[in-house]
Amino acid sequence: MKADYPPRGMRDTSGQVVGMEIDMARDVARRLGVDLELVTVLSSNRMQFLQQGRIDLMIATMSVNDERRAAVGVVEPLYYASGVAIMARNGSGITGLRDLQGRRICALQGAYYNREVAEKFVKGELIAFKGVTEAEQALLTGQCEGFVYDDVIHVYKKAADPAKWAGYSVVLVPEIAPLPWGIAVRTEDRDGPWGRFMSEVIVDWHRSGTLLELERKWLGANTPWLMAKHEELKGR
Amino acid sequence: MDPFVEFFSWLAREHGIRFTIVYDGFDRARFLRGVRTTFELSLVCIAASLVIGVVGAMLQRSSFAPARLLTQFYVQAFRNTPPLVQMYFFFFALGPALSAALDPGGGPILGSFAWAAVSLSLYAAAFNVEIFRAGIEATPRTTIEAAESLGFSPLRTFAHVIFPLALRVSLPALTNNLVNLVKTTTLAYAIAVPETLFVSNQIWSDSINVPEMMLTLLVFYNVIVGLLVALMTRWERRLRLPGYGR
Numbered sequence: 073m074k075a076d077y078p079p080r081g082m083r084d085t086s087g088q089v090v091g092m093e094i095d096m097a098r099d100v101a102r103r104l105g106v107d108l109e110l111v112t113v114l115s116s117n118r119m120q121f122l123q124q125g126r127i128d129l130m131i132a133t134m135s136v137n138d139e140r141r142a143a144v145g146v147v148e149p150l151y152y153a154s155g156v157a158i159m160a161r162n163g164s165g166i167t168g169l170r171d172l173q174g175r176r177i178c179a180l181q182g183a184y185y186n187r188e189v190a191e192k193f194v195k196g197e198l199i200a201f202k203g204v205t206e207a208e209q210a211l212l213t214g215q216c217e218g219f220v221y222d223d224v225i226h227v228y229k230k231a232a233d234p235a236k237w238a239g240y241s242v243v244l245v246p247e248i249a250p251l252p253w254g255i256a257v258r259t260e261d262r263d264g265p266w267g268r269f270m271s272e273v274i275v276d277w278h279r280s281g282t283l284l285e286l287e288r289k290w291l292g293a294n295t296p297w298l299m300a301k302h303e304e305l306k307g308r
Numbered sequence: 309m310d311p312f313v314e315f316f317s318w319l320a321r322e323h324g325i326r327f328t329i330v331y332d333g334f335d336r337a338r339f340l341r342g343v344r345t346t347f348e349l350s351l352v353c354i355a356a357s358l359v360i361g362v363v364g365a366m367l368q369r370s371s372f373a374p375a376r377l378l379t380q381f382y383v384q385a386f387r388n389t390p391p392l393v394q395m396y397f398f399f400f401a402l403g404p405a406l407s408a409a410l411d412p413g414g415g416p417i418l419g420s421f422a423w424a425a426v427s428l429s430l431y432a433a434a435f436n437v438e439i440f441r442a443g444i445e446a447t448p449r450t451t452i453e454a455a456e457s458l459g460f461s462p463l464r465t466f467a468h469v470i471f472p473l474a475l476r477v478s479l480p481a482l483t484n485n486l487v488n489l490v491k492t493t494t495l496a497y498a499i500a501v502p503e504t505l506f507v508s509n510q511i512w513s514d515s516i517n518v519p520e521m522m523l524t525l526l527v528f529y530n531v532i533v534g535l536l537v538a539l540m541t542r543w544e545r546r547l548r549l550p551g552y553g554r
Contacts, residue, residue, distance in 0.1 A: 116513055143516040176419075178500075182513040190510075191334055197341065197502040199420065200510060206400075210500070213404035214416050 073097060074132045075112040076204040077225060078232070079290040081133070092290040093131045096151075099282070100129065100273060114202060115182030119143050122258055129270065133222070135184050135251035145262025146254040147270045149305070151283060153297035155250035156185050157223035158243040159230070164217040169193045169247055178207045178216035185248050189220050211240070218243075223250075228291065252297070278305040326517040329524065335511050342507030343528070349425060349493045349503055350532075354486055356429035361436025365474075366466060368441055379437065386434035392495050395427045399499040424496035432489040439481045443474030476547050483540040487533050504528060 073093055074081040081091040089110055101108035111127050118132045122144050135154065136146050158177075160166035166175070172193040179186050179198040190198045199216050201207040204225070211219045219226075226242045255274060261267050277283045278301050284294050316330035328335040367379040386394065399420060407417045418426070447470050455469040497506040505525065512521040 116509060119516065120518060139514070139516050181509055184514075186510065187334070187514045190338075197338065197507070197510075199500040200506075201500055202498070206498075209400055213400065214407060215399075215403070215420065 073110050073112055074114070074118075076114075077133050078228060081112070092286045093133070095286050095289075096277070096283075097129070097131055099277075100270070103273060104269075115180055116202060117182075119256075122256055125258070128257065128266070130256045134253055134256065135222075136254040137184050137251060140184070140254075140256075143259075144256040145259040145267055146256050147262065147267055147274060148254075149271070149274055149278065149301070150252035150254045151274055151277065152253040153250050153295070154222040154224045154253065156189075156220065156245040156248045157226045158218045158220050158245060159211060159226045159237070159240050160218040160243050161211070161214075162239050162241055166218050166243060168243060169245055172218070175218065176216040178210050178219040180204060180207055180221055183221065184251065185220070188248060212236075220245075224291075224295070250297070275305060278302055325520060326515060327520050327524070328511060328515045328517060329521075332515070335515065338502075338507045339504075339511065339524075342502055342504040345421070345502055346493055346504040346532070349421065349428070349496060349501065350490045352425045353428045353432060353489055353493065356425070357432035357436050357486075357489060360429065360433035361440050362471070364433065364437035365440035365444060368437065369444065369466075382430075383434045383437050386431050387438070391428065391431045391492055392498060394431055395424060395495055395499055398427045399423045420496070420499045420501045424493070424499060424501045428489065428492060428496070431492070432485060435485045435488075436482065439478050439485060440474060442481065443476070443478035444470055446477045447473045473552070476544075476549065476552065479540065479544045479547070483537060483544075486540065487536060490533055490536055491529065 073089055073091075075083050075089045077091075079091050080093045081089060084090045089112060094110065097110065098108055111121065113121050113127070113130070113132050115132075115134075118130055118134060119140065121127045122130045130144070133152075133154075134140065136150060140146065158166060158169075158172075164175075165171055169189070170193070172189070173195050175194060177189070177194050177198055179189070179200040181200045181202050183200075186198055186200060190196065198220070199210065201210065204221070207216075207219055207221070210216050223242070223244060230237045230240070230242050255270060257267050257270060281302060283298055284302055287294050287298055313331050316327050320326045320328075320331065329339040330336065364379050364382065367375045370376055403416060403418060403423055407415070410417055451469060451473065452465060455465045460469065493503055494505040496503050497509065500506065508521045508525055512518045
């Protein structure tokens with residue numbers, strides 16, 4: 073689980089990890105009839121936690137690409153999708169990826185698009201932090217002019233706390249195609265009983281509308297990708 | 309193709325052992341930039357911490373009480389707090405406050421590299437002050453009296469008699485502290501200074517080759533710390549005075 077990605081995984085006022093993905097994990101534990109042990113991970117270490125056997129199931133906002141499919145057992149079907157956006161300081165002149173060259177741009181270590189953004193657009197190193205809080209702090213204190221991160225989280229933050237983000241705008245980046253998110257088990261478990269069980273659970277979540285319901289509960293609305301997936305799997 | 313690059317490409321193809329920094333141009337360029345940043349950060353911090361260390365050790369012996377007190381306070385403050393906490397404090401607390409005070413509405417006055425250099429230099433210098441103090445206190449009282457009786461002023465006594473002797477006594481401890489300083493530059497990764505550990509983390513996040521990059525890092529730090537130790541040992545040998553200190 074992640075604890076720095078509201079509203080998928082975050083800490084509530086009492087320090088408990090709560091969120092949409094935590095509810096999903098609870099449902100898995102309920103179906104298995106086992107006790108749930110939540111382990112919080114970061115984007116930069118989540119695959120290692122799984123590979124080393126420190127966790128058995130990873131639901132951690134992970135976008136899926138070829139490298140990641142090779143590293144961990146990504147369970148089909150995928151469960152969510154997000155694209156990329158820049159939270160840019162107003163007046164910085166950032167209106168899209170083309171404006172990023174030579175700028176001080178914050179990012180989160182371990183995001184799949186960091187390399188593409190650094191290589192093709194910033195043409196230099198990103199100022200990448202381990203945690204979202206540090207990256208936001210660096211943006212708010214002027215250490216960087218924009219923060220490149222998942223669109224869903226920027227949109228959510230801007231809506232959830234308009235006062236804090238008054239001087240900033242969310243610039244969507246359609247050039248980088250949205251990637252779907254995957255739940256993962258260890259590679260050797262993917263085609264075994266554990267992976268097949270999880271696959272059935274995810275199909276059921278889509279079909280029964282559980283994911284849509286959870287998204288409404290945590291985000292207040294539904295995203296097109298999830299609605300399309302529900303329609304696609306409903307008839308099966 | 310270069311046989312070296314060819315070998316690592318073959319290793320990746322046939323065995324899945326992916327040292328991308330050898331055959332992937334982008335990864336290689338960012339790794340080399342990281343290595344350069346580590347060298348720059350290390351050199352800046354070593355130089356600054358030596359200067360501050362010597363000045364601090366001088367101030368500690370000053371006849372002006374506030375100077376002694378201030379040095380003592382500085383040494384205590386920086387020696388007794390973790391370097392990562394200091395770095396976070398400089399970068400996330402002091403930096404923004406200074407920028408707001410000096411240049412409201414403008415950009416940050418110092419970037420992450422500069423703050424890392426400031427905080428690591430001050431951290432290592434606090435230890436250097438104490439290391440030099442130990443050397444100074446080991447200078448025989450009689451030697452100092454001899455210098456005074458020859459009419460040396462306090463400053464000249466320090467520069468020409470006390471410090472050259474103190475330096476020789478301090479060198480082994482100084483080597484330890486500088487080795488530690490070079491290794492501590494990896495903390496700058498926490499405030500996104502693109503040094504070797506930082507770029508390695510970027511590379512293994514993108515290429516998912518954690519064991520390969522870990523190995524590279526271990527070898528890299530072994531080599532640069534080994535170089536530093538070799539340099540310091542040579543210096544120590546060259547400075548040795550026959551009959552003094554052993």
